Amino acid sequence: MELINQFVLAGAALLLLAILASALSYRTGMPLLLVFLAVGMLAGEDGPGGIVFNDAGIAYSIGSVALAVILLGGGLNTRAESFRAGLRPAAGLATLGVLITCVVTGLFAAWILDLGLLQGMLIGAVVSSTDAAAVFALLHAKGLTLKQRVSATLEIESGSNDPMAVILTLVLLDLIAAGQGLPGWDTLGLFALQMGLGLVAGIGGGHLLVWLTHRLRMESGMYPMLILAGGLTLYGLTTVLGGSGYLAIYLAGVVIGNQAPRESGNILQVHGGLSWLAQIGMFLMLGLLATPSRLLDDAPAALAIALVLMFVARPLAVWLCLLPFRFPPREQLFIAWVGLRGAVPIILALFPLLAGVPEAHTVLDVAFFVVLISLTLQGWSIPYLARWLRLEVPPAPAPDARFDLGEGRHHAFLGYRLTPQAQMIDRPASALHLPGEARLVAVLRGEAALTPEAAGRLAAGDTLYVLARQADTAALGELLATPAAPDYLEKRLFYGDFTVDGSADMASVAELYGLPLPEGAAQMSLADFLAARLNGVPVAGDRYRLGNLEFVVREVEGQRITRIGLRIPTHLQ
């Protein structure tokens, strides 16, 4: 009894410490997951905490459940819209890309550690997938909005490449156990079963859960739990049947997130919190599991493996897999660098330990080292690299509060708090011109909620509550929200002052602005011209310079560029 109470105290105190330490990340830019890992290591056997935790079985169970929860949360936040630009490149990266990374890193590891080919490959396989938790944490970090083609590709890749790494690890363990030399045809069958089952269970199960939320009447707090329990059941069932549970739960999340079931706002919010809890728990535990003093023995070789992974294997895999999609070089460079390794390599490194492979400890140490180096070096530098490569786009001005009305999310009730810079200040609340059918319903001023008629002139600090159609939210944001973006992402500087529609004909635009008309462009619309000149699927933020003017894609609907910004580079330095 006494012992259990002490466990609870230690666990809770660690959790609290990790959460408090996360504030550090905002101050120093230190990647959050690294903070959690560091807290765990400090509490562990070589740190002041002195907690000895070496149970691979428990670590594996907690780790895999936590990862499943993170993938579910990631799936819930993946908009189907991002599949447009990211699905096909991500699919290549998540399968072939993982294989290439595994082989290149594995060959090098076998050579430098003087291991057998299979054992070297095992190290390669363990570190071959990028980490969903790390990538999601990075891409959804406040203040970083990347071009959609890049963020969608990375997000979908990291959510769906773990199954491939799991499969590779399992296959190699089988081969090592059987004393075989090379993978045979049955490997392909195993692969197909893992992927196929994961795919079917994920999509089918996701729809089933959406149907259930619509069908059942429960306490509102139960809906997020239904999704959690249902998702984990899917994960467990798929894994037991021999499929990839990780793929299943990620896809279930994607289906649920895009079907907008009952209570979807509530579900998203609760799962956002659960994802954080899972990430903290997992990285704390992995920090505890590490034995930093032992890591030093293999450090030189492990460092070399980490460098080969980051600078050779991953860039090669990215370059080969993205060849058919014509990604601009700077975007390829960025995707190659965001090969963040996180919890998965460490969890996978526990497999050989549980299977009793003689080299298991080396594998675990190397995996730990690779993760540490990757989180430190890559995690820390990514925001700066994104800025340097000009891959950021201005964030969409978002309301401070949002309540979706009804099931189809066609209408919403939006709250905007006016900053001193807001252009609406001093205007009479009852005579605002709001876009489309948007209507001002109430003004919250201090303690009082006023009708527009009673509110008089608007002042800084007022919160405006507006009832609007989904279609009008973008214009409403432009009007009422004050963008929190840094100066270089200010919309006027980023997209230029003027806009034209995608349907504008190239000949008129060129004549109007005195631009050289490229051959064959006379009959084209500006949208078609840009689509032909730009690489890959067009996304907001893509640029093309013609004469003294730069065209910047501003909005894309479906596959078509609908609005284009005109930027005068010589004017806006």
Place this chain on the structure above:
Amino acid sequence: MNLISALLKPENVLADLEAGSRKRLFEEAGRLLQASYAVPANEVFESLQSREKLGSTALGYGIAIPHGRIKGLKDTACAFIRLKQPIDFDAPDGMPVDLVFVLLAPAAATDLHLQILGELAQMFSEKAMRDQLRAAPDAATLHRLICEWTA
């Protein structure tokens, strides 16, 4: 000093014009520029209309900078108009427009045309400048404010 001050004639600054629509506004601009630049009013109208068809020239914040290019023009022609009643301009933020700067370039205009457009956009992006323009008592004050503006 700015690029615009050399171009904007005092008689082409109007305060509190009444124009119920974009079309009416462009007709007024045509009449105004015909008088001082000897360019047919209907050409001004057509040129501005055809640019608007490519996409609205409203910038948001109640500002619009309709512009175009006319073959027969010798110099850059421009006018600044403050409307008595804001009119719908299909702006990105949905706000009706009350401050309008019309700019027409000759056929052989160079990069300068783009520079002027950029400078205008920058000038109107300042909230203080917009507030001053809206509060100015007459056309002469408007003219002075624009000509004295510096980045």
